[in-house]
Amino acid sequence: MEPQAKQAVLEEDPEQLHRGLQLVGGLGPVVFNLALFCWFWGQWSVLFALAGVWAVLGFVNVLLVEWVTRWRGRGVAEWVRMLANLAGSVVGGVVTHWHPLAWVFVPYSLLLFSGMDRWVRLRTGVYLGGVAAAALLTGAEGGVTLAFVLIGVFGFLVSEKRITTLRGVLGQALRQREELERAHRALEQSHGELEAAHQELQQLHQRALEQERLSSLGMLAAGVAHEINNPMSFVTSNVNSMLRDLRDEPNLSEVMKEYVDDVLPATLDGIKRVNTIVGDLRRFARGDPEAHTSYDLDTEVETALRIAQGQLSHVRVEKELGGVGRSVGRPRQLVQVMVNLLVNAGQATASGGVVRIRTRREEHHIHVEVRDTGAGMSEETKRHLFEPFFTTKASGEGTGLGLSVVHGIVKSHGGRIEVESEEGQGTCFKVRLPLVPPLLQYEPSTDGGMRRRKV
Structure with a gap:
C-alpha cells in the first residue's frame, strides 16, 4: 500500500470513529438538557434561553459542521464546532448562574474534541480558557470552575490517549494487511511464472518430439535415396551401353531403329530425371551441418x-x-x-x-x-x-x-x-x-x- 493511501486510511478510520462517537455522544446533551429543563421548570426565561442554545448547537453540530467539512475540510469544521460549543456553554452557564448541570457540558464536550487533528490541543485550550474566563467574569465560584476545568483537562488527555492507542492498533493492522497483500501478489506472480515455465516446457517437449520425428524422416529419406541410387546407376550404365551398341550395329530392323532414335533416348532422359531427383533428395535430407x-x-x-x-x-x-x-x-x-x-x-x-x-x-x-x-x-x-x-x-x-x-x-x-x-x-x-x-x-x-x- 502506498504511504499516501495508508495515511488516508489512518485519517479516514478515526473520522468514522468520530462520527460513531458523535451519534453516541449526542445522547449526553439530550439527557443533560432534560435534567436542566426539569430543574428550572417554571423559570421560563431560563428555559427559553436553554432551548435556543440547544437548537443552535443542534443545527451547528448536525448540519453546519458537515457542510463546512465538505467544503473546507475537517480541521475548519472542528474550529466551528468548538466556537459554537464555547458560546453555548457560556450562555448556558450564565442563564443558569453556572449550575453544576451546566458545567457538566464542559468536560463532556472535551471528550469529543480529542484525537482528530494536530490543532486539537490548541482548540481545547481556547475552549477551556474561554469558558473559565467567562465563568469567573460572570460570578461563578472559583473552586467549582477549577474543578470542572481539571476534570475537562484530564478527561481530554485520557480520551486522546485512547484515540492514539486505537490509531496505533489500526496502523499495525494496516501494515499486516499490506504484508498479506504483498505476499499474495508475490504468490500470484510465482504461480504465473510456474504456469508459464510449465507451458514452455510442454512446448519444448513437443518441439523435441517433432524434431526427432522430422530427423527420423530425413534419415529415412536419405536411406531410400541411397538405395534407389545404386540400382539406378546400373540401369543408367546398361541403357547407355545398349544404346551405344545398337548405334554401332549396321543392319537394324525398323523396330530397333525406333528404339535407337526415340525409345532409348527418352528412357535415358527419364533415368536422368530420376537420378537428379534422387540426388536432390539426398542433398536435401542430409543432417550434417x-x-x-x-x-x-x-x-x-x-x-x-x-x-x-x-x-x-x-x-x-x-x-x-x-x-x-x-x-x-x-x-x-x-x-x-x-x-x-x-x-x-x-x-x-x-x-x-x-x-x-x-x-x-x-x-x-x-x-x-x-x-x-x-x-x-x-x-x-x-x-x-x-x-x-x-x-x-x-x-x-x-x-x-x-x-x-x-x-x-x-x-x-x-x-x-x-x-x-x-x-x-x-x-x-x-x-x-x-x-x-x-x-x-x-x-x-x-x-x-x-x-x-x-x-
Missing part, C-alpha cells in the same frame, strides 16, 4: 521445384527466373525454404490454380517471390504465421513448424520474409536475402561468381 558456400539461386529453385512437384501436380506452375547469379549462403537450407513455400502454396490452391515463383536481383540483394491463387489468409492467421506449432491444417496434417523454420533460416542469412494475403485473393511470400550474409568475408567477383574479400 552445412557450411556457407557459393550457390546459384536459380539452380536451387529448380531443385526445390523437382522436390515439391508431387504437391504441385494439380496446379499450373509458372517460373520466372531472373538469372540472379551466384551468392553465398547455405543452399540446402534455402532449398528447404523454397520447398516449404511451394508446398504450402500447392496445398492452399485448388485444382486448376496457379503457383508462380520468381527470382530477381538488386544491387546487393536477391529476391524470391512465391505467389498462389489460393484461399488467402485472415489477419489473425497472419499475426501468428511464423510462430512455432501454429497451423491452420487439420489435426495430423501439419506440425506448424514449416514457416517457423523458414523464418529462422531467412533470419540466419541476414534476410527478411514478408507475406501479403487477403482471404479469397491468394497469398504472396517475399524473401529478401543479401548476396553475402553479414560477417562473411566474401564479395561478388567480376565473372559473376563470389570471391573472398581482401583484408
Whole structure:
C-alpha cells in the first residue's frame, strides 16, 4: 500500500470513529438538557434561553459542521464546532448562574474534541480558557470552575490517549494487511511464472518430439535415396551401353531403329530425371551441418521445384527466373525454404490454380517471390504465421513448424520474409536475402561468381 493511501486510511478510520462517537455522544446533551429543563421548570426565561442554545448547537453540530467539512475540510469544521460549543456553554452557564448541570457540558464536550487533528490541543485550550474566563467574569465560584476545568483537562488527555492507542492498533493492522497483500501478489506472480515455465516446457517437449520425428524422416529419406541410387546407376550404365551398341550395329530392323532414335533416348532422359531427383533428395535430407558456400539461386529453385512437384501436380506452375547469379549462403537450407513455400502454396490452391515463383536481383540483394491463387489468409492467421506449432491444417496434417523454420533460416542469412494475403485473393511470400550474409568475408567477383574479400 502506498504511504499516501495508508495515511488516508489512518485519517479516514478515526473520522468514522468520530462520527460513531458523535451519534453516541449526542445522547449526553439530550439527557443533560432534560435534567436542566426539569430543574428550572417554571423559570421560563431560563428555559427559553436553554432551548435556543440547544437548537443552535443542534443545527451547528448536525448540519453546519458537515457542510463546512465538505467544503473546507475537517480541521475548519472542528474550529466551528468548538466556537459554537464555547458560546453555548457560556450562555448556558450564565442563564443558569453556572449550575453544576451546566458545567457538566464542559468536560463532556472535551471528550469529543480529542484525537482528530494536530490543532486539537490548541482548540481545547481556547475552549477551556474561554469558558473559565467567562465563568469567573460572570460570578461563578472559583473552586467549582477549577474543578470542572481539571476534570475537562484530564478527561481530554485520557480520551486522546485512547484515540492514539486505537490509531496505533489500526496502523499495525494496516501494515499486516499490506504484508498479506504483498505476499499474495508475490504468490500470484510465482504461480504465473510456474504456469508459464510449465507451458514452455510442454512446448519444448513437443518441439523435441517433432524434431526427432522430422530427423527420423530425413534419415529415412536419405536411406531410400541411397538405395534407389545404386540400382539406378546400373540401369543408367546398361541403357547407355545398349544404346551405344545398337548405334554401332549396321543392319537394324525398323523396330530397333525406333528404339535407337526415340525409345532409348527418352528412357535415358527419364533415368536422368530420376537420378537428379534422387540426388536432390539426398542433398536435401542430409543432417550434417552445412557450411556457407557459393550457390546459384536459380539452380536451387529448380531443385526445390523437382522436390515439391508431387504437391504441385494439380496446379499450373509458372517460373520466372531472373538469372540472379551466384551468392553465398547455405543452399540446402534455402532449398528447404523454397520447398516449404511451394508446398504450402500447392496445398492452399485448388485444382486448376496457379503457383508462380520468381527470382530477381538488386544491387546487393536477391529476391524470391512465391505467389498462389489460393484461399488467402485472415489477419489473425497472419499475426501468428511464423510462430512455432501454429497451423491452420487439420489435426495430423501439419506440425506448424514449416514457416517457423523458414523464418529462422531467412533470419540466419541476414534476410527478411514478408507475406501479403487477403482471404479469397491468394497469398504472396517475399524473401529478401543479401548476396553475402553479414560477417562473411566474401564479395561478388567480376565473372559473376563470389570471391573472398581482401583484408
